[in-house]
Amino acid sequence: MNILVIGSGGREHALCWKLKQSPITEKLYCAPGNAGIADSAECVNIKADEGEKLVQFALDHQVGFAVVGPEAPLCAGVGDLLRKAGIKVFGPNADGARLEGSKDFAKRFMNKYNIPTARSSTFTNAAAAKKYIADEFKAGAEGIVVKADGLAAGKGVLVAETEKAAADFVDECFGGAFGTSGATVLIEECLVGEEASILALTDSRTIRALVTSQDHKRIFDQDKGPNTGGMGAYSPAPVVNESVMKQIQTEILDRFLAGIQTEKIDYRGVIFVGIMVTGGVAKVLEFNVRFGDPEIQPVVRRFDGDWADALYKTADGRLAEADLVWSDDPAVSVVIAAGGYPGSYRKGDEITGLAEAAETGAVVFHAGTAAKDGRIVSNGGRVLGVSARGKTIRDAIANAYRGVEKIRFKNCFSRKDIGAKALKYLK
16 A cells, blocks of 8 residues: 655654555655655655645555645645545544634633633633733632643743743743734643543544553753653653543543544544643643654654554545554653744754764654755754664663664754663662
């Protein structure tokens, strides 16, 4: 079967790397791909949001199955176009993608189907939003969360500890810092606890959780500094113990499935549930309609089954038949970023040490790279994800950082504490 993966980041590299290993994968394409993806798939010079071109390419190259990686093309309806052309698609249509494309829509969905989440209100003007914030702090709130309603590449969220910080971020949103995504603002109570990521496959008939993971959103060690798209992840996340996972299944995943069935949303893909675990109870922070990046990296490193078969059966409405096989070995992925990220950063710096990192046993996933004159150069803020397995989480951390140490490019940096939260659970 010929397969087309759509996207160009670390998520898509992880997907292509695993899809390539499947016996049912004949020809693997990626549009537009990146320098690392080119080792697993034939990269095609079509952007992820050029739906008509993607459809024509798929038809011309006998593509039977497409995997849409990023959220933006899903929200724009690329999945709809491919399905109308008779191609099986992993990823929701635009109606299902609204669960990420609009935080207000997602919150109303959660409340309607009794999915545990933070208390919130939605606003379309700054004055009303700032009055609500002032009232919350007067009532004793120690913090508040302000979210731009639409897509903002993981950066349209602020956890504010003061009224001024929250009000200033509201002004940023309505002032155009996030484009039209900030025209509506969601304000939530601040949940306190430990975050984790739940990825689950669903074909609208069945929903099946993958192994748990935990992302590290903040730019600096000890969760300091601004949010990013993710600085590293590990799997499993021990904060999600057996009791918490049972609650997630019954109160979140099962109710999500009932909700999309009631709303008649034919959802075939992954639902990524960001949760906060407080006092042994999980509440939903957000829905995403694609694999988390970098969470997918340690997750696929632990998958020992046929990835293409599992995703195809999800797209074909036969998820119940898929065989999900997991290694007990933990996995860790550490992001190497360009200096200045998540603000302005350089591009075009030569990257060295990739082969040496691979020799340590790590898999290096490319997120923001390009090929130039026979060299691999930086081409984004999050440039690489260095992923490794180990017999224990401590081993996996050491193995990942052994690979990180081999890689160099100008002003590159990474967090030094990816996976450290898991160590406190060791006996």
